[in-house]
Amino acid sequence: MSLPFDLRALRVFLTVADRGGFSAAARELHVAQSAISQTIANLERHLDLTLFHRHERRISLTPEGQALQSHARELLDRADAAHLAMRELHGLVKGEVRIGIPSMLGSYYFPPLLMGFKSRHPGIRLTVVEAGARRLQNMIAAGELDLGVVIDDEQSRRMERRPLVHEEMVVCVPRTHPFAGRQGVSPEEFFAEPLVLFQDGYFHREFVDALSQQTGHSANVAFQSNLIPLTKAIVRQGFGITTFLRRVIDEPELAAVSFDPPAWLDLSLAWAEGAYLSRAESAFAEFIEANRHSL
Incomplete structure (x- = not known):
């Protein structure tokens, strides 16, 4: 009526x-x-x-x-x-962006980007969801999350993606470890050591599992933790070694050593193929793409 x-x-x-x-x-x-x-x-x-x-x-x-x-x-x-409200959304004065970020990127790569976007659009609320890259990919596919950081691999090829990080994965050891002065560490040498690894679902663990499968060496897992500070503390105390993106190793007590051959990881900002992004989300994706080289 x-x-x-x-x-x-x-x-x-x-x-x-x-x-x-x-x-x-x-x-x-x-x-x-x-x-x-x-x-x-x-x-x-x-x-x-x-x-x-x-x-x-x-x-x-x-x-x-x-x-x-x-x-x-x-x-x-x-x-x-x-x-x-509609005019504000049109002008990106208000809105919300929910972004899923793995802990390693959230702690060491994303803060400048998040603060830069917030400075440009102070009225937009940013909500960061922390989870492993594979879990974030599944959340996007299930419609539980609009934007997230995923691994560039076969499983993510059906998603809309924007390149984000091309970074070296390196071996992390205490400064007193024999590997610390080396130019490179072979997978065989890496897997012979007690390892401190993230749990399943994180790109850190997927990288190690893929390396193990490719080389035929089994991981000797001494500790499992998704907490970066705890993992670093265990490595500093000499109870195991691990692998991180190179930038994460930022303490004088720890050394970053390349794998031999060097290993690289590609991560992208992604959303479901054909999914609708709000103006705020689209602006965030465009901002990340324009500023990713500052990472």
């Missing part, structure tokens, strides 16, 4: 009531007085109510008009708020 009036008619009605006359409302709205009179007459006819007492020199609201006045003002306030 259609409403017996529209927002324009309500705005005219409120202007007449607030200004106390048809001619004053016409001047306020910059329309002919006859148009104002016709709008009010149509509104009264559709409602089957008399909204104004018409006196010789003035008008006043009837009880029915007074009842409509409060409802009309509330409706127009809500309509104005909705219109403002």
